[in-house]
Amino acid sequence: MNEIITEINKLKKEKNAVILAHSYQNIEIDKVADYVGDSLYLSQMAAKTDAEIIIFAGVYFMAQTAKILNPDKKVLLPRLESGCLMADMINLKQLREFKAKYPDIPAVCYINSTAEVKTECDICCTSSNALKIVKSLNANKVLFLPDTYLGKWVESKLDGVEVITYHGYCPTHLRIKPEDIHNARKNYPGAKVLAHPECHMEVTKLADYVGSTTGIMKYAAESREKQFIIATEKGVVDRLKRDYPEKEFILIKDNIICPNMKWHTLDDIYNALKQEQHEITVDKDTAEKALLCIDRMLEVSK
Ligand code: 13P
Ligand code: SF4
Numbered sequence: 001m002n003e004i005i006t007e008i009n010k011l012k013k014e015k016n017a018v019i020l021a022h023s024y025q026n027i028e029i030d031k032v033a034d035y036v037g038d039s040l041y042l043s044q045m046a047a048k049t050d051a052e053i054i055i056f057a058g059v060y061f062m063a064q065t066a067k068i069l070n071p072d073k074k075v076l077l078p079r080l081e082s083g084c085l086m087a088d089m090i091n092l093k094q095l096r097e098f099k100a101k102y103p104d105i106p107a108v109c110y111i112n113s114t115a116e117v118k119t120e121c122d123i124c125c126t127s128s129n130a131l132k133i134v135k136s137l138n139a140n141k142v143l144f145l146p147d148t149y150l151g152k153w154v155e156s157k158l159d160g161v162e163v164i165t166y167h168g169y170c171p172t173h174l175r176i177k178p179e180d181i182h183n184a185r186k187n188y189p190g191a192k193v194l195a196h197p198e199c200h201m202e203v204t205k206l207a208d209y210v211g212s213t214t215g216i217m218k219y220a221a222e223s224r225e226k227q228f229i230i231a232t233e234k235g236v237v238d239r240l241k242r243d244y245p246e247k248e249f250i251l252i253k254d255n256i257i258c259p260n261m262k263w264h265t266l267d268d269i270y271n272a273l274k275q276e277q278h279e280i281t282v283d284k285d286t287a288e289k290a291l292l293c294i295d296r297m298l299e300v301s302k
Contacts, residue, residue, distance in 0.1 A: 018051035022058035024235035024261035038214035040126040078268035089168035090146040107143040119289035123296040128212035173198035195231035
């Protein structure tokens with residue numbers, strides 16, 4: 001493994017490349033990554049990098065967002081299979097039908113959406129800034145897509161804002177059931193339950209803290225508590241165990257794994273960098289329109 005890490009680091013320097021990795025990635029990827037974090041952090045890093053090549057160890061919409069922010073740079077996705085099932089739940093036609101049912105209501109899209117969908121939304125958001133973004137619209141009704149659960153969680157936190165959601169969801173997070181939380185609390189009395197807002201509302205209602213992947217990691221790092229039940233993808237637990245060995249982290253149940261996030265290996269990253277392969281492209285018109293939606297989010301999140 002050390003050999004491939006050395007090779008990747010050498011190539012990175014030679015080619016002026018940067019590696020961005022989501023916290024759900026296979027943990028060994030952190031050894032070559034320049035930035036590891038949640039989707040907001042990674043899009044902020046993509047927006048300000050000077051590198052000529054961006055390797056995105058994440059899912060397709062993340063690499064696409066990086067490309068939209070950097071039209072003149074080469075953005076590579078080590079394995080093209082890395083899609084996001086939730087992002088694929090709404091296409092432009094379905095978005096238009098959804099918007100037509102609710103005319104004149106601003107539309108917020110989760111960053112987990114395609115570039116085409118972003119072209120016809122007012123602003124996008126991530127799980128870490130969704131509340132702030134919806135508030136920034138000063139509207140009493142907003143459309144939210146594709147994730148119904150993140151949208152409904154936002155609504156539950158805001159007074160007087162109706163959040164009308166599309167029926168998308170994350171299959172990985174929906175595997176977590178309320179009874180899993182009850183069982184975990186029975187087995188680990190006193191442990192704090194930290195959940196991602198993509199979980200079902202019946203799950204987030206039972207959590208002590210709800211936040212993005214970075215939010216969960218920050219909460220666990222700063223808390224005086226020693227035991228945490230983690231209701232999100234396994235990559236977060238792997239990193240928490242590595243970074244805070246004095247604390248105990250329990251994955252809510254086995255196999256809360258996003259298969260799409262786990263495609264990339266160090267070999268794939270090496271090959272992508274060496275061959276400059278699996279380049280993500282977005283047509284100019286789509287990219288320019290989608291950029292407005294992403295830029296508005298970055299502006300509000302500063
Ligand atoms: P974060 O915004 O927390 O990184 O979440 C992205 C994601 O796809 C979670 O499933
Ligand atoms: Fe998409 Fe769910 Fe995987 Fe996140 S965990 S990338 S929302 S399928």
